Amino acid sequence: MAEAGNYRGRHYTAWVEEVKQRKRDSDLEGALEILSGCMAAAESEGQAEGLAPAPWYFEQAAIIHRKRKEFAAEVAVLERYEAACPVGHGTGLAPRLRKARELASKASDTALPVACPACETSLEAVPKRSRKCPHCAETIIVRRSNGNARLLTAEQDQERKRSAEARANDERVLVRANRIGISDPEFENRRRELSGQFGRSASAADTFWSHAGELTLSAARDGEHGREALVRREMAGLLAEEGRDWFEQARLAVEAQLRSISWTRPETLMGVGGCTCGPCTEDRPDMTYAEALRNPPVPHQDCQDPPCQCWLYEHRDHTSNASVAAISVVAPPAPTPPERKWRRWWQAR
Numbered sequence: 173m174a175e176a177g178n179y180r181g182r183h184y185t186a187w188v189e190e191v192k193q194r195k196r197d198s199d200l201e202g203a204l205e206i207l208s209g210c211m212a213a214a215e216s217e218g219q220a221e222g223l224a225p226a227p228w229y230f231e232q233a234a235i236i237h238r239k240r241k242e243f244a245a246e247v248a249v250l251e252r253y254e255a256a257c258p259v260g261h262g263t264g265l266a267p268r269l270r271k272a273r274e275l276a277s278k279a280s281d282t283a284l285p286v287a288c289p290a291c292e293t294s295l296e297a298v299p300k301r302s303r304k305c306p307h308c309a310e311t312i313i314v315r316r317s318n319g320n321a322r323l324l325t326a327e328q329d330q331e332r333k334r335s336a337e338a339r340a341n342d343e344r345v346l347v348r349a350n351r352i353g354i355s356d357p358e359f360e361n362r363r364r365e366l367s368g369q370f371g372r373s374a375s376a377a378d379t380f381w382s383h384a385g386e387l388t389l390s391a392a393r394d395g396e397h398g399r400e401a402l403v404r405r406e407m408a409g410l411l412a413e414e415g416r417d418w419f420e421q422a423r424l425a426v427e428a429q430l431r432s433i434s435w436t437r438p439e440t441l442m443g444v445g446g447c448t449c450g451p452c453t454e455d456r457p458d459m460t461y462a463e464a465l466r467n468p469p470v471p472h473q474d475c476q477d478p479p480c481q482c483w484l485y486e487h488r489d490h491t492s493n494a495s496v497a498a499i500s501v502v503a504p505p506a507p508t509p510p511e512r513k514w515r516r517w518w519q520a521r
């Protein structure tokens with residue numbers, strides 16, 4: 173049997189350049205063929221290690237299918253990735269899967285008969301713009317997307333608007349849930365459970381808080397401070413988005429981040445980076461790790477782009493201001509769960 177992780181005698185990470193070259197040459201078929209072999213190799217390696225497969229190959233195949241409007245094929249690739257991920261791993265492609273499903277379902281709408289949505293009488297052609305039905309005099313509203321036209325009654329159109337808003341609202345929360353490692357099926361299960369408990373349908377935000385509360389507890393208990401910081405940052409982000417007080421969660425995130433680098437020597441010089449808003453870039457004190465632990469200088473309450481995402485990092489070169497400035501505009505790296513998985517992920521980018 174081929175070694176887990178190999179495709180045609182090479183580790184799958186060795187195929188990245190080849191895939192990029194095929195894409196540059198517009199040889200998308202060739203790229204897909206290699207990607208297909210690499211996906212299988214990444215799956216078998218992931219399975220052997222109990223981790224999610226490297227996502228890059230799946231994402232690239234999905235991008236090619238999207239470009240060629242093969243939405244069902246894109247959905248299939250992304251579902252394959254999801255199925256290969258153990259619980260709590262590999263949720264990074266979930267937003268793309270949701271979008272692909274939406275596009276696939278829109279694309280399958282094309283064969284709808286052209287008829288009045290109110291009286292269902294056939295019409296000769298799709299009306300150019302919204303107008304009254306010649307048969308029942310109800311207003312027919314024409315909505316176009318992706319080259320398809322849908323004919324709706326005023327009521328159906330209101331409903332369409334409401335559900336589009338609800339979807340956009342859910343999407344905003346789901347993206348954060350995916351970032352803290354919650355897959356869509358886990359999220360939906362939890363939402364169903366909560367709805368049962370509440371006796372009304374639980375909102376996406378309710379569901380997020382339920383997961384996030386659990387994750388911060390378990391991360392703190394297991395000493396996974398990096399993971400705790402990641403979850404708390406998303407909590408602060410959602411609070412800020414909802415116009416609520418985000419400061420305490422952002423503060424706890426910084427505390428957890430500092431604990432996650434507890435190997436740092438107390439006298440190590442630390443810098444502040446992250447947020448690019450005015451108040452945040454003005455307040456960039458230098459301090460030692462010990463001082464930062466005692467009295468963290470971030471987050472900034474007066475951040476203009478809340479929540480404040482400022483972060484502490486180790487000054488690699490405190491004699492050169494140029495290098496410090498260069499570092500400080502880069503967003504802080506996400507705290508890293510299993511080191512191996514991330515190394516593999518970076519290799520694969």
Ligand SMILES: [Zn+2]
Pocket residue numbers: 288289290291292293305306307308309310
């Ligand atoms: Zn009609």
Ligand SMILES: [Zn+2]
Pocket residue numbers: 447451452470471472475480481482
């Ligand atoms: Zn800040």
Ligand SMILES: [Zn+2]
Pocket residue numbers: 447448449450451452472475476477478479480481
């Ligand atoms: Zn700021």
